[in-house]
Amino acid sequence: MSEIILNTEGLCVNYGKNNILKNIDASFEKNKITAIIGPSGCGKSTFLKSLNKTVEEYGGQISGSIILDNKNINDMPLERLRNSIGMVFQSPVVFPFSIYKNMTYAPIYYGEKNKDRLNNIVVDNLKKANLYEEVKDDLNMPASRLSGGQQQRLVIARCLTVNPEIILLDEPCSALDIKNTSYIEKMLLELKNEYSIIIVTHNLAQAKRIADCVMYMEEGTLVETGSPDEIFNNPVDARTKEYIMYMNN
Numbered sequence: 001m002s003e004i005i006l007n008t009e010g011l012c013v014n015y016g017k018n019n020i021l022k023n024i025d026a027s028f029e030k031n032k033i034t035a036i037i038g039p040s041g042c043g044k045s046t047f048l049k050s051l052n053k054t055v056e057e058y059g060g061q062i063s064g065s066i067i068l069d070n071k072n073i074n075d076m077p078l079e080r081l082r083n084s085i086g087m088v089f090q091s092p093v094v095f096p097f098s099i100y101k102n103m104t105y106a107p108i109y110y111g112e113k114n115k116d117r118l119n120n121i122v123v124d125n126l127k128k129a130n131l132y133e134e135v136k137d138d139l140n141m142p143a144s145r146l147s148g149g150q151q152q153r154l155v156i157a158r159c160l161t162v163n164p165e166i167i168l169l170d171e172p173c174s175a176l177d178i179k180n181t182s183y184i185e186k187m188l189l190e191l192k193n194e195y196s197i198i199i200v201t202h203n204l205a206q207a208k209r210i211a212d213c214v215m216y217m218e219e220g221t222l223v224e225t226g227s228p229d230e231i232f233n234n235p236v237d238a239r240t241k242e243y244i245m246y247m248n249n
């Protein structure tokens, strides 16, 4: 196993009295794509949102430990945590500004004033998100005029401008057609050389195509973790077997 960048120990999340995540021990490897799969309502999004404490903004209470680079995330300032672990949601939320301003918003907030450095941040990260060639002549255009697939790539590019270590993606392709889904998958396969990626997907074919590691969840528990081959072709747990068989039929 390669280096672990993030792990959880006895992670529980409650919404009020409802215990949603039950004692999750999970490890995420550096520079890999980990896909979290499982039936609707099993807690995949809650798990993802707990990893950078976003879940607390939705009324969730976290207990147990989440360790990033050997440090408990509770000991990190929230802003630093959210920079280190960026998050991309199902529907892209572009800021109501130009493409350029979407890309420079966070760097300027963190004090970057140098025009050349800002330009480099824009170009480098749009390139990483495979969007630069499509928008290079329209950087001052409102981001809202981009197509849905382009907006999702812009949101990912924007997330990269604060130099995250980990990118969390919650069903990033569920609103996209096959062509745009394939752009995002290709991009993620390139981005994993530089970042660690954790993606929730209901699309098992997508997990097979891009994941290095698959986690199967059911009813708030992490049932089984393995390579795509182990989870999809030789699952150990009867619950995983049943789910994979059901989804394949």
Ligand SMILES: Nc1ncnc2c1ncn2[C@@H]1O[C@H](COP(=O)(O)OP(=O)(O)OP(=O)(O)O)[C@@H](O)[C@H]1O
Pocket (backbone or CB within 6 Å): 015, 020, 038, 039, 040, 041, 042, 043, 044, 045, 046, 047, 058, 059, 060, 202
């Ligand atoms: N903000 C919230 N407040 C209260 N309960 C919530 C909240 N968000 C989610 N839940 C509940 O937590 C459980 C897990 O939801 P979650 O969205 O994490 O599941 P999921 O596996 O991602 O589902 P899906 O695949 O349908 O998106 C569900 O019972 C859901 O109703």
